Amino acid sequence: MNEKSIINEIKILAMDRDMTLTRVAELLSQKLNKKYSMNNLSQKLRKETIPYKEIKLIAEILDYDIRFIDKKRMH
Numbered sequence: 273m274n275e276k277s278i279i280n281e282i283k284i285l286a287m288d289r290d291m292t293l294t295r296v297a298e299l300l301s302q303k304l305n306k307k308y309s310m311n312n313l314s315q316k317l318r319k320e321t322i323p324y325k326e327i328k329l330i331a332e333i334l335d336y337d338i339r340f341i342d343k344k345r346m347h
Contacts (some may be wrong), residue, residue: 297310
């Protein structure tokens with residue numbers, strides 16, 4: 273299975289919205305009401321230590337929805 277890294281996934285989604293990771297970090301900062309730099313975001317994504325809450329906020333910022341799909345029901 274060819275797994276994509278979360279940082280590449282987020283970069284692709286951001287590019288699809290004409291947004292940079294820097295801008296995503298700025299908007300994340302506003303939503304979390306705390307300082308959140310592009311370096312901080314990039315590091316969390318690279319190390320895959322980003323909390324799910326923040327992934328959900330990033331999805332919201334980029335106007336995406338995260339869904340869990342029952343694989344058993346797909347077939």
